[in-house]
Amino acid sequence: MCSLGFARSLGFALIPLATCCIVANVLLFIPDGQVTYVQDDHLTKYVWYFMGIGGGGVAMLIPVTVFLGMGKCVDSCGTESCVMCGSVIAALVGIAGSGYCFLISAVALLKGPYCFTALGWISPFENDGPQYLFAQKRWSDCIQPKHIVEWNVTLLSILLGLSTLEFIICFLQFISGLVSAVCRPCCYKQEYSLNA
Template identity: 65%
Template sequence: MCSMGFARSLGFALLPLAVCCIMANILLFFPGGEVQYVQQERLSRLIWFMMGIGGGGVLMCGSVMAALVGLAGSGYCFIISAMAMLEGPQCFTALGWSYPFANEGGRYLMEKDTWSKCLQPVSIVEWNVTLMSILLGLSGLEFIICVLQVINGLVTAVCRPCCYKQDYTLNA
């Protein structure tokens, strides 16, 4: 059975996911919708790795034609987003600008009462956790779709002779 329709469907599914990753990454540059933190260079350092723009976004769009590039892009987005989630945001605390959750191994995620350590930007922990969760989920979904595309490509390559098999007869 030919699977070209399946591959096309997977490719089309990646495009909206890529756009969502790009949008989520762009929003990370503007905590609470404010510009001042990017202007003051007060964003978490891993945000500048642009995991959603590059990995989950641009490279993913290229994966419609090359699923392996998509695997690399979605994997990159997932890994950097996970690292950023574990590190936590850079924020203004009673001790100044710092990464107050950096050495906790993500424990702050389960201890919501510690989020008040971050005084500015307002609700930065919620902002980052929400958008990083979106990036983790979308890039994980993209990765699965790309794995399916790779498998589909291998199956198609192996089974192509079966799909396009024609009967050849000799007419005497």
């Protein structure tokens, strides 16, 4: 039963992380606090992959629901090992969602923002890789939206951090659920044979 308590605590830990991922992704749509950039299609294409909303946010609802509902399911289903198998599948969904969020956020961070420069609307750092992150003097190449580089770097870094935590939490439950699902039936058989 302690594995159920552990899973429930992991489920509670995922709730604020998923919420923050959704908020960070939504904020990427309103640089400089204006929605006109969305209306004029002046955002980086990676924002439209909904890495924080879908991968780090909505996809986490599956593991959250399963992890928090495991105790009730054991009461109605009867066997903890079957419930643990379900938690392993839910953890895999969480691992996939957090992995997606991490990968897209990392690519978006490496490619840099889409902004208005002296050459028009372009992604001025797209071919620079991570070097532009350390060349802050070049950030002023982006005229509009104001402070778009700082905005993107901050929010994408937050998404990277949150998705890493989500990945760790789901991976912990994956291991815990796998061990419980595989080992508990063996332990019960061993106890039964000793009692017999």
